[in-house]
Amino acid sequence: ANPDPSTLKVALLPDENAATIIKKNKALQDYLEKKLGKKVQLIVTTDYSSMIEAMRHGRLDLAYFGPLSYVLARQKSDIEPFAAVKQKGKTTYQAVLIANTSSGINKIGDIAGKNVAFGDKASTSSHLIPKSMLAEKNLYAGKNYKEHFVGAHDAVAMSVQNGHAQAGGLSKPIYETLVQRGMIKPQKVKVIATSKPFPQYPWTMRSDLNPQLKQKIRTAFLEINDPAVLKPFKAEGFGAVTDKDYNVVRNLGSLLKLDLSKF
Amino acid sequence: MSLSAEFSPFLRARRLAWNKALVTIVILAVVVAGCCYYAGLFDVERLTEGFPSLVSLIGEMFPPDFEQWKSWVKPLVDTLAMSVGGTAIAVIVSIPLAVLAARNTSPHPLVFYVFRGLLNGLRSIPELIMGIVFVAAVGFGALPGVLALAFHSIGMVAKFFAESIEHVDPAPVEAARASGCSSLQVIVHGIFPQVFSQMADTAIYRWEYNFRASTVMGMVGAGGIGFELIGSLRIMQYQEVSAILIVILAMVTLVDAFSSYLRKKTQ
Amino acid sequence: MSLSAEFSPFLRARRLAWNKALVTIVILAVVVAGCCYYAGLFDVERLTEGFPSLVSLIGEMFPPDFEQWKSWVKPLVDTLAMSVGGTAIAVIVSIPLAVLAARNTSPHPLVFYVFRGLLNGLRSIPELIMGIVFVAAVGFGALPGVLALAFHSIGMVAKFFAESIEHVDPAPVEAARASGCSSLQVIVHGIFPQVFSQMADTAIYRWEYNFRASTVMGMVGAGGIGFELIGSLRIMQYQEVSAILIVILAMVTLVDAFSSYLRKKTQ
């Protein structure tokens, strides 16, 4: 693929409808265009698989991945992370294990024999991290509890709230937003454990881009301080990350007795 | 010449009809071409450029990797049960609905419009939403899957049944009416024997569709082979993906052959 | 009695046929009931328990919230263009495929099996995977969306076309053959006029399906109204969801009415 494309294709993930996302990220687009001297095209897609494949085949230049998706994609393609959202000075975030208040679950150990809801199989914070938290207490899916994949973070919270699953795991920031919005009632759902910090969603780029361009992109992201640009990311800025930072995610694979190179 | 004069009104009428058809065709062609252009289908360069990627991606799917086959047995059985159950319910509900929604059997034009509208409405609710709604209502497992498949299928199955009924040969129907059959008897003995094989075609197609629709069901927590498929896709095991696709194809072909055998036997 | 003796072989044959049909029906019923049981459809308690949740969930969808309507105009136009383009390609490719895959027009049973197999294969590839493959090939946007819709549609459209061709009245086809038409002429002038309206029905149904096929569009970043729908669903704006559903239904009904008007005019 072209190492120095005249238009940079940048992919975003939706947490709102597409038109809104593009509108909200207009500032980012303008900022990057000015900084890099190139045209920037924003793309909104709902599916990691198509993002990974597009990147591998040079149809995308920059993309914003989940940590586990990144690790998976990295095995098969030539991409590198360079920046992650910085919140409260950190480029990490946490996942939570939640339980229905009437299920009688108060600590992780109580989950034994219960139904547990996860989001997507390839999700970090709604699958891999909570599952590892359970594994640390010697609870394994299929053996000690029943797992259900419900597709998304919000669906996890909803299934726990209406009692179809007694417990579930999802990203802490998303859980907090759901509570704030009033979709999840604190009297029905409670947090029973919070994970240790994991590296945030990385911004990644194709490794076969021109090295000068790569450097320019890297600095452009790290130097963002315009609140208008940062607002859609709910971030104070972007911090540098490297591939090594994601080894913790890779390690989870071994903890769960999953070979991540085969995963 | 007087002969020509006698024929000319007919020729003129035919020319007119042909011109009208031509205008319609041209308008259609322009609309379609416009849409294709809008979608970038005339961008030959992009299309040809894409070809190597297509080949390499498909190449990655070979050879199919059947190593995990043992873990697919239960999901396959689940999917089979869900798709058969969902389709059966849809077919049973669709038969009376189709009669009410077919122009030639509906008791009143108003009834016809109401039921056509109902079917249109059912079809416009995506399976995903059906799935989410039913998972919310009855919890995880095969049950919400069956319900979602059934409800979503009705919209299509009943529409197709109704269309078959509308295309029926009116002659034997008339004979049934003329021999004093009640409306229900006319439908059952004059129309159904004529549309039976088309209805079976539709039902089998829909079963097949529902078997494959388990992808969606997998996404909302109803399990099945589709969930395995998405799982393998998510973790980029493309050789496994192709293996599962082959399994699905084999299952569908098998049941297809079985049902066409069944139809031949009973007819 | 000699009369009874004369008739009894016929009565016996009929009883046999009826018994055979009965056995088939019973087997089918048992299979279906088994599947339903497996899927938990006889779990009345769970079903009745789920009812209130269903009602409350549907209740949350009312009243529909059309506030954002301005932001739906462009996605609607996009969806319209993409669905028309994808369907048109599918229909054009399907016509020759259907002729090759219909028992009564296929030049050789082998050709028939090969093409039926090809169509079955095309249908078993989920839209999701079609989408990914085409994104990898030609990048994001409307183009991969149209391609994915077209390819996925061919499997179904050509199958249905082929079935219409198989159900054709053989009499006029025979007349065309008897007047020395070549095989192609027999197909175009003896068969197509008979199946034209069914083919139009299929094409319109498939257009409608493609209009609603939001998954692919969302995945490939081509946007469209279906993507808005999934977006609203994800952020749990159920009132917006119902509003978009209504808009989709209205659009589909409109184009449906328009096309049936068109068909009446040209026929």
Added chain:
Amino acid sequence: MIQLENISVKYGKTVALHPVSLDIKDSQFTVLLGSSGAGKSTFLRCLNLMNPLESGNIRVSGFEGSWEKRALQILRRETGMIFQQHQLIERQTALQNVLMGRLGYHSFFRTLFPLSKAEQELGLQCLKRVGLLDKALCRVDELSGGQQQRVGIARVLAQKPKTILADEPVASLDPATADKVLNLIHTICKEDGISAVVSLHQVDLAKKYGDRIIGLAAGRVVFDGQPDELSERQVEALYQNRLVDSEFARSGQLMNIPVPFVS
């Protein structure tokens, strides 16, 4: 008795039957004569109310008052109709088609199951009457044209009607079979006091069997009387009284329009 009071029928703008009033008496064997397109089929279809009337009224003895649904069904059950185009279900067997004539005697639910042995034997016997017992279990689309027509006749016999309406019942039969079939219908009618209205093309058969002959031309009754009243001249007039046939006599040769013979 069937009384027609000023009935007329239109298809779109074509007047297929101009207003006509007449009575069909019980146990009368009436023959309809008329050229192609004269309105014979249309006239017959009025007698069991299968055609919507443009004007007029039909009274049948035994059916007083309005034609509501149930009355119509009983009238039609008691009025057997033999169709010009057979109107059979092609993919069913001859016997199944014949037994359709019995459906009107049963409740809807009863007809979901096979009919009684007695009725099946009746059906077989009717097929035997028309010489088709050996084809009873053949699909109708495997029968020859004349055989199909006879299946249509057997269906009406199975119906045990009080009136028989027959639309060219012997058109596709050879003269011997035609005579036999007509004889059969005639004998049944006479023995059981069934009235019949039969459209025919064979004037000799009409004269042989008819108690009364009705002549139709261009949608009007132009003759109504006994067979011996029908003179040669009148027969000729009956078939001459059409607008289109003036062309026939001229010449058998096609005009010499130059037409390419090979593409």
Added chain:
Amino acid sequence: MIQLENISVKYGKTVALHPVSLDIKDSQFTVLLGSSGAGKSTFLRCLNLMNPLESGNIRVSGFEGSWEKRALQILRRETGMIFQQHQLIERQTALQNVLMGRLGYHSFFRTLFPLSKAEQELGLQCLKRVGLLDKALCRVDELSGGQQQRVGIARVLAQKPKTILADEPVASLDPATADKVLNLIHTICKEDGISAVVSLHQVDLAKKYGDRIIGLAAGRVVFDGQPDELSERQVEALYQNRLVDSEFARSGQLMNIPVPFVS
């Protein structure tokens, strides 16, 4: 000249035509007689090779060697066939159906566009010949039975064939029209030296028009000679020579099987 050499036809186990050898000479008007189911339609369909033969061979002068596709098409174009069941496309107009007879003269591509004015006029003229000019633009399913049959005849006239095969071409026509239509076919054949094979049910018409009469019974040729050779006795034998009709004569009354009259 058409030479049949030992041809026979089977449908499943039914032998519809036993081995027969005979010649159809040029410009001969041959009439086929035979009872219903005797094999007349089957015989006719062999002459233009529309039926697969069980055995035997067919030679047509002008067509030497094997019956490959193109030769068959030309043979059929030159052999017009009038069908017993009309075989029209019901949802097309009479004229469209008639013009189908012209398709064989053109390349596939040419027939995608409307035919030339001359050919359309030819089609209209053929319709006029059979007295249906005013129905030229009516859909065929709006025509009466006899009118449909005449459209089928017009289609063959439009074909300008060298041989005409007609399967009961006047079955649904009144005697006057029947005579006229047959006269028309006969005159055309004589004037243009066309040979014709016509199956009929009317012995009088057969004797009036036939140069030669072939009698079929139960799939065998039982008479082959000139009209004046056909005696009354032979006609009777022709229609008597069937297995099934022994039942007819007995009695017109249906057996008294008790059958419930009301459900």
